Amino acid sequence: MTNPAPWWTSAVVYQIYPRSFLDRSGDGIGDLAGIRDRLDYLQWLGVDAIWLSPFYPSPMADFGYDVSNYVDVDPLFGTLAEFDVLVDECHRRDLKVIVDWVPNHSSDQHPWFIESRSSRTSEKRDWYYWRDGTRDRPPNNWRAAFGGRAWTWDEATSQWYLHLFLPEQPDLNWGNPEVREAMYGTLRFWLDRGVDGFRMDVIHGIGRDPLLPDAPYDVERVPWSSQNDHELTHEYLREIRKLIDAYPGDRVAIGEVFLLSTRKVATYYGHNDELHLSFNFPPLYAPWTADAWRRRVDRVVEEFDPISAWPTWVLSNHDNPRHRTRYGSEARAHAAAVLLLTLRGTPFVYAGEELGLEDAKIPASARVDPGDRDGCRAPIPWDGSAAHGWAGGSEAWLPWPPDSESRNMEALRDDPASILYLYRRLLVARRGSPALRSGSWQARPAPQGVLAYQRNSPDGTDSRTILINFTEHPWPVPVRIADAIVEIASDGVGEGLPYGGTLAPDQALILR
Numbered sequence: 412m413t414n415p416a417p418w419w420t421s422a423v424v425y426q427i428y429p430r431s432f433l434d435r436s437g438d439g440i441g442d443l444a445g446i447r448d449r450l451d452y453l454q455w456l457g458v459d460a461i462w463l464s465p466f467y468p469s470p471m472a473d474f475g476y477d478v479s480n481y482v483d484v485d486p487l488f489g490t491l492a493e494f495d496v497l498v499d500e501c502h503r504r505d506l507k508v509i510v511d512w513v514p515n516h517s518s519d520q521h522p523w524f525i526e527s528r529s530s531r532t533s534e535k536r537d538w539y540y541w542r543d544g545t546r547d548r549p550p551n552n553w554r555a556a557f558g559g560r561a562w563t564w565d566e567a568t569s570q571w572y573l574h575l576f577l578p579e580q581p582d583l584n585w586g587n588p589e590v591r592e593a594m595y596g597t598l599r600f601w602l603d604r605g606v607d608g609f610r611m612d613v614i615h616g617i618g619r620d621p622l623l624p625d626a627p628y629d630v631e632r633v634p635w636s637s638q639n640d641h642e643l644t645h646e647y648l649r650e651i652r653k654l655i656d657a658y659p660g661d662r663v664a665i666g667e668v669f670l671l672s673t674r675k676v677a678t679y680y681g682h683n684d685e686l687h688l689s690f691n692f693p694p695l696y697a698p699w700t701a702d703a704w705r706r707r708v709d710r711v712v713e714e715f716d717p718i719s720a721w722p723t724w725v726l727s728n729h730d731n732p733r734h735r736t737r738y739g740s741e742a743r744a745h746a747a748a749v750l751l752l753t754l755r756g757t758p759f760v761y762a763g764e765e766l767g768l769e770d771a772k773i774p775a776s777a778r779v780d781p782g783d784r785d786g787c788r789a790p791i792p793w794d795g796s797a798a799h800g801w802a803g804g805s806e807a808w809l810p811w812p813p814d815s816e817s818r819n820m821e822a823l824r825d826d827p828a829s830i831l832y833l834y835r836r837l838l839v840a841r842r843g844s845p846a847l848r849s850g851s852w853q854a855r856p857a858p859q860g861v862l863a864y865q866r867n868s869p870d871g872t873d874s875r876t877i878l879i880n881f882t883e884h885p886w887p888v889p890v891r892i893a894d895a896i897v898e899i900a901s902d903g904v905g906e907g908l909p910y911g912g913t914l915a916p917d918q919a920l921i922l923r
């Protein structure tokens with residue numbers, strides 16, 4: 412007997428950026444109580460798992476991706492006891508909980524770094540990368556992700572320390588076994604509390620060439636965080652995988668492998684002994700054209716299928732402009748939802764995309780992010796009131812997205828033609844269709860500007876055909892299915908009726 416496929420192959424994961432989801436305390440910053448408050452909504456929507464971006468104690472130089480304690484909750488967001496209740500309530504609703512894990516770097520305020528920095532002979536000196544040099548000459552040419560060099564000179568001890576992101580985010584030295592043991596302890600801490608898995612930040616960064624050689628001259632301006640790709644990371648991932656697989660219940664390791672090469676990303680699945688899932692970002696950066704998407708999907712099929720790696724799909728997250736903004740229209744956002752939720756793999760929905768939110772316009776005076784990502788992190792408007800359902804008291808930490816008086820959860824829930832209902836219908840359709848959840852993927856002939864594919868369930872009894880019109884023109888698209896019925900239309904037109912043979916502008920269809 413073969414084991415049933417683990418839950419994360421058929422799940423739809425919903426990413427929550429806690430600061431922006433819902434504030435219950437009244438300080439203008441979202442919190443765990445706010446998330447708890449919306450679990451009924453998430454259940455109604457029909458997602459299977461939530462991924463929480465960091466909620467750990469942090470000085471917030473990178474809004475939580477600078478962790479000063481890996482095993483607690485920042486008081487801004489709540490308490491560990493509240494976290495436990497949240498996990499419990501999720502599990503009671505059959506929602507899995509995935510937490511973010513930030514192993515590449517800590518905060519410079521983490522006690523480990525404070526100790527490490529205290530002197531050259533500190534017992535934790537080697538927990539981070541300290542190198543000799545002179546104040547005007549860093550140890551190598553690596554660039555940091557948000558600009559500038561990846562090294563900061565420490566006056567007190569006259570050495571450089573390494574940080575692939577902000578100076579407030581010193582890189583942990585994974586070459587030191589004590590660091591690995593300490594970080595594995597943090598995984599166990601959350602696994603013991605019942606989390607269902609981790610989204611692992613910059614996971615391809617942890618293994619380094621011990622000599623820290625220069626980046627090649629032609630790419631020396633490219634941040635090292637999107638180039639580091641070393642065998643040692645695979646060794647550490649095999650250790651991490653063993654640790655996670657030792658827990659019952661198919662806990663999942665999802666890696667943020669920010670290498671814009673699908674071939675390289677595939678290597679981080681190892682021989683089914685490293686990551687269970689990895690993000691693959693080239694599709695996220697693809698323009699909204701059928702050609703570009705066909706190429707990105709083909710690359711995934713070519714690289715992932717031969718090693719039985721299960722793909723992931725993501726259109727929006729907390730690091731990039733929302734796809735509603737990038738693609739430029741509501742109709743395209745509707746069509747993109749059909750694409751995201753019908754490709755072969757595990758889809759990730761970024762909170763607010765089900766409302767069709769655009770990025771907020773952030774005046775210079777309100778900008779807070781060193782990486783210029785405030786727009787996509789705007790707070791979620793839950794209703795049409797001035798505070799949009801957030802606890803009154805203070806303003807939210809960032810401006811609201813455009814049209815929040817009318818584009819908010821409550822208003823869209825009153826409108827069956829809204830994008831919110833499209834997401835909901837798509838999630839229902841996935842649940843009801845083995846072909847969509849776990850079936851094979853095959854391209855179908857289609858006119859330029861249209862992507863057509865078929866999903867077939869492993870036992871051949873269930874099948875769906877998906878047609879996506881990336882253009883503003885109607886296209887005749889013949890299909891070979893007898894009596895094809897429109898199960899879902901991105902514009903809601905003709906659902907339940909026979910397919911007429913033509914795709915409307917910007918329309919996407921699921922046919923059965």
Ligand code: NOJ
Pocket residue numbers: 473476477513576612613667729730782
């Ligand atoms: C990737 C995270 O998604 C991003 O928000 C963060 O700034 C960097 N890693 C550094 O942790």
